[in-house]
Amino acid sequence: MTMQTLFEQPGFAVLHDTDNCWLYATWQGKRTSQASQACCEALLAQVRATGSTRILNDSSLDLDGWSDIVAWVGQDFFDLLADAGVLAFAWVVPHNLRALTDVYKVMAAITRPAVSMFEDIEGAYTWLDKSPGISHEPVSC
Numbered sequence: 001m002t003m004q005t006l007f008e009q010p011g012f013a014v015l016h017d018t019d020n021c022w023l024y025a026t027w028q029g030k031r032t033s034q035a036s037q038a039c040c041e042a043l044l045a046q047v048r049a050t051g052s053t054r055i056l057n058d059s060s061l062d063l064d065g066w067s068d069i070v071a072w073v074g075q076d077f078f079d080l081l082a083d084a085g086v087l088a089f090a091w092v093v094p095h096n097l098r099a100l101t102d103v104y105k106v107m108a109a110i111t112r113p114a115v116s117m118f119e120d121i122e123g124a125y126t127w128l129d130k131s132p133g134i135s136h137e138p139v140s141c
Helices: 033-050 067-083 097-109 121-129
Strands: 003-009 012-017 022-030 054-064 088-092 114-118
Touching: 003 033, 012 033, 022 033, 033 067, 054 097, 054 121, 067 097, 088 121, 097 114, 114 121
Parallel strands: 022 054, 054 088, 088 114
Antiparallel strands: 003 012, 012 022
16 A cells, blocks of 8 residues: 655645545544534645545544534535545544544534545455445546
């Protein structure tokens, strides 16, 4: 797997998986809600810059930072992702109970794109690789 770092700051990174032509976002530690929103906006910017239609979002090591922006993430952010062309979003859920509770609240509000939750990266990878409605023909990114 070939990964190119597109954006990085402490506790958050967006990488481009050039073998699969999708984005890989990783969240670690605790952030403020404002910092989490800025990270979401950075992810959206990379979706627009790369034209990626799939995202593997690994928040397994996330500790918090969503509670004040749950509604914005679940409604506005995911609509913006869909508007930017994202078709599938595989979400590896946090092990931290507070962060996981916020993820469930976000999931309840999402209407698009296709989003599925996973406890492990392998399950997320497999689902994203076989996600419905996405051509699996080799493409250049």
